[in-house]
Amino acid sequence: MTIASVLALVMTAGAVAAPAPVPISWTSCGNSAECATLQLPVDWSDPGGEKFGFRVARHQAKPELRVGTLVFGPGGPGDSGVGVITDPKRFDRFSQDLIDRFDIVSYDPRGVGQSSPMPCPAPASPVITSAADFDLRIQQNQAAWATCREDYGPLWEHADSLSTVRDIDALRSALGERQLTFHGSSYGTLVGELYAETYPSRTRAVVLESSVDHSQRTAGFLRTQAWALQDSFDAFAAWCDATESCALHGKDVHAEWAALLDAAGPDELWDLTATAHRSMYAPDYAGFAAAIATGDIEKQSAPQPTTAVFCNDWALPVRDYASYQRLITSNATRDLRYSAGVLAIGTCLGWPQPVTNPQHRLDVHTRTPLLLINARHDPASGYNWARSVAAQLGRHGVLLTYDGAGHGSYNRSTCVKAAVDAYLLNLTVPRRGTVC
Incomplete structure (x- = not known):
């Protein structure tokens, strides 16, 4: 078979037809919201095969002001988008203008929340300190995954974000929207990136808040995560130097x-x-400084990703303990021994290769550029990731910088919020290089 014929087959496979509309039966579920469950294919390459329940929620716009539907992509992986819509304390992440003018819809990604959840035990501590522990971790991981695969069936290996992209396109069709308007937060940005890449003609507007850079391999993932955490710690230290109340x-x-x-x-x-990682999220500089000063630091857990989603999205293989030790040592930060990248490596150690949705550089060609918004100092989705994603998007992406700290930026700055709302409502793209 020639290279040309192989490419033709790949292009034909990628040109997936729009899914037939799925009827939605909405019922009241709190906070003036409605919920529904769509029955969608576990494996989109076999649309007539086994189905799973894809849980969605919506809050309707004021009828006289409505301009369309905004789909919100939750983070994690493991966060509930349905909870964002139904919980008043979480729903306030949207401006009143967006609430008035968009039907705001969100979802629990496959394997998460109320969409056929697949909890699977993860190691108590991600850090491995010996060759024996390295081998044991692989055995423990693989034993847990075998049990989870038996419990949850084929959805276990089809929980990747590219499959969720197909779910979102089915949702778009069911909602009667010709194109998708999407705001992804943190891990939800991966769905937005992949949707724009897969369905450029069906993409109206995509906001990427705290972008995920899905081009990073094992060493790059560790290095960029370590940079983000160290950068956030440096910002904290600078705040203490400049703030008398610290x-x-x-x-x-x-x-x-x-x-x-x-x-x-x-x-x-x-x-x-x-x-430290959790304290940089808000960020809670004052509380963190007080805890360091007294030595009384309350233990907080690091964000734990949903295994089936994360490990289907990331190939992060490590050959042996010597390789693991070199990776951890060479990517240690100046002030913090480990970054969240260490948790990712330990969580997926021994996962079958190749993964369902492997990393790659983005190839997006949308009419309206995607809008990235990122804090200058983000401990999880670092500014380095945002700049990398923006570079991959080229003229099909614009980065709006929040000159502040924390994970997420839409609700931290009136300037950012105004720019995002103008983009979502009117497709007004900020000037390149804009800083709020």
Whole structure:
């Protein structure tokens, strides 16, 4: 078979026809919202095969002001989009203008929340300290996955984000929308990126808030995650230096933190890192500084991804313990021994290769550029990821920078919020290089 014929087959396979509309039967489910469950294929290459329940929720616009539907992509992976719509405290992430003018719809991704959830045990600590532990971790992971595969069936290996993209396109069709208007947050940005790549003509507008860079391989993933966490810690230290109310003001923040790490036992090092990571999310600089000053740091868990989703999306193989040790050591941060990348490696160690939705550089060609919004100091989806995704998108993407800190930026700045709303409502794209 010639290269040309192979490419023709690939292009034909990629040109997937729009799914037939699926009837939606809405019922009231709280917060003036309606919920429904769509029966969709577990495996989109076999649309007549086994189905799963895809749970969705919507909050309707004011009829006289309605301009269309906005689909919100939740993060995690493992966050519930249905909960964003039905919980008033989470629904306030949208501006009143968007609430008035869009039907706002969200979903629980396959394998998450109320969409055939697939909880599967993960290791208590992601850090591996010996060759024996490395081999044991692979055995434990694979034993857990075999049990989960038996419990959850074929959805286990079809929980990837590219399959969720097909689910979203079925939802778009069922809602009667010719094109998709989408706002993805954190891990939800991966769905937005892949949707725009897969269905450019069906894409109206896509916001990527705290972008995921799905081009990174094992070493790059660890390196970029470590950079993001160190950058956020540096921003915290600079805030303490400049803020008299900081409990560590006038002290060497880096030295104070290092003293805590030096006094910690091996099992406590990850807990301290996870706590620092969580403290940078909001960010809670004042609380974190006070905890360091007193040495009384309340243990917080790091965000735990849903295994079936994350490990189907990321090929992060590590050959042996020597390779693992080199990767962890060479990608350690100056102030924090580990980043969230270490959790990702440990969670998926031993996962069958190739994965369902492997990493690649984006190839997006939409009429309206995608809008990326990112804090300058984000501990999880770092500014380095946003810049990388923007570079991959080229003229089909524009990065709007929030000159602040934290994971997520839409609700941290009136400037960012106004720009996003103008983009979603009117397709007004900010100037390149805009900083809020």
